[in-house]
Amino acid sequence: MYNFINFVMNLKIMRIKQVEKDLEELVTILTEYIPDLREVRLFGSYENGCWDPGMSDIDIYILIDSKSASKYPIKEIRSRLTGKYKGWFDLVIRTPAHHKFHQHYDGERGNFGENINCGRLLYKRKRWGNYLSFLKI
Secondary structure, eight states: OHHHHHHHHHHHHHHHHHHHHHHHHHHHHHHHHOTTEEEEEEESHHHHTOOOTTTOOEEEEEEESSSOGGGSOHHHHHHHOOSTTGGGEEEEEEOHHHHHHHTTOEETTEEHHHHHHTSEEEEEOOOTTOTTGGGOO
16 A cells, blocks of 8 residues: 555655646747746646646746737647646736736636736746846845
């Protein structure tokens, strides 16, 4: 019994390592493909530790500085991915207007905005206007 539990735990660790590698690839592709990328967050079951590799997707929230999210088709982004778990990424691309709306949206799985805000920040664009940030004020 112990060997089986050990095997299952090792398998899950190996899968998580691969997902993390695939997430790095995704962020690299997003930063190259979307010039007005503002933020990328990981949220949902993978982030909160309830991820089941057999049933769960991996939720990714992409915030762009644009008036239209449709100019960046998800299908095009997916075609650039090569990782093993690329098909499991549920990519949600939103504009600032959509982002503001979703901050208060309460869907079937709880407050969507809260879930996103509690998610892990994978990427955040640095702003030129923040030129005093090195002072740690």
